[in-house]
């Protein structure tokens with residue numbers, strides 16, 4: 148393991164050069180812009196809660212940035228995904244095709260909609276859903292009845308497909324949408340990690356019928372907690388707003404609701420934070436691209452596999468990742484770096500290994516298992532002082 152020790156010394160040296168001495172977290176937010184000013188505006192206006200101009204402004208900013216025609220803010224990314232799935236037509240006892248290599252929220256949202264995840268493999272380079280594996284699974288299992296796709300193995304309808312853009316790296320989303328179109332399956336993109344990431348010049352979260360984003364405290368920008376539903380479909384956007392705001396029929400004083408809606412509104416205070424964060428997102432993306440380049444360079448010197456942005460894409464480099472040679476090396480790496488105060492962490496335990504999803508159908512997941520055993524995340528925050536003082 149002396150190679151391991153040498154590698155860790157070089158890598159931790161670079162991490163210390165970027166982030167300084169002391170404990171280095173995996174990812175922390177930076178508030179170097181108008182956050183305080185906009186929060187005070189909310190308080191002074193008395194609009195701190197579920198109604199307010201900052202929510203509308205935040206939605207407009209995210210829509211403009213991503214190129215989505217409509218953006219509807221929600222209380223968190225999981226809620227956004229839950230409602231997006233319902234809007235795509237997912238209901239009780241349906242099935243949703245997704246990846247086992249993801250954060251738990253993807254699968255939980257599918258269950259909140261009453262449906263069951265089925266897992267297909269990922270690509271080794273993108274870490275996202277593999278269009279080949281998807282096609283193989285659908286060709287093997289789908290039977291079309293009354294123009295709708297059913298899973299022959301379970302008898303359930305395949306109501307949606309949820310690809311996820313892992314750590315900000317875009318998956319092969321255009322190909323995935325093309326495969327799903329052939330089978331009549333709507334795509335809902337879990338773009339929680341990929342604000343600022345594009346594939347072929349188009350923003351992630353805008354390829355599917357709906358896409359969702361997250362503004363949790365560990366994401367590239369944060370509203371404390373928050374999420375967004377993206378869509379180009381005006382009717383879906385209107386339904387998204389309605390469902391996430393208790394399905395209240397607009398009226399100056401009457402309280403009438405026309406279906407079981409959700410209180411998934413993003414408070415105005417959180418949206419205020421989001422407006423300020425959006426103003427600095429382009430600079431943050433530049434800083435993060437610089438950090439990614441430094442990791443790529445030092446890991447190339449060490450001889451370890453940095454996981455670069457897939458060809459033809461621009462990644463937001465939310466979390467940088469390295470692929471170690473074996474599970475044993477991964478363990479040694481995690482133990483030693485964390486002992487030195489540098490937070491690193493393994494990729495998620497595969498969803499089908501968790502008790503809630505252990506019985507879900509899957510295709511063998513060879514690449515997901517290979518990655519699960521080897522991939523580790525590196526500290527990836529925007530460092531203190533990296534953003535220029537904000538003149539705005």
Ligand SMILES: *Cc1c(COP(=O)(O)O)cnc(C)c1O
Pocket residue numbers: 223224225226228249250252253311337339340360361362363373374
């Ligand atoms: C962060 C995240 C979400 C949403 O998380 P919230 O904490 O509810 O905002 C969903 N999917 C993935 C893959 C995520 O990383």
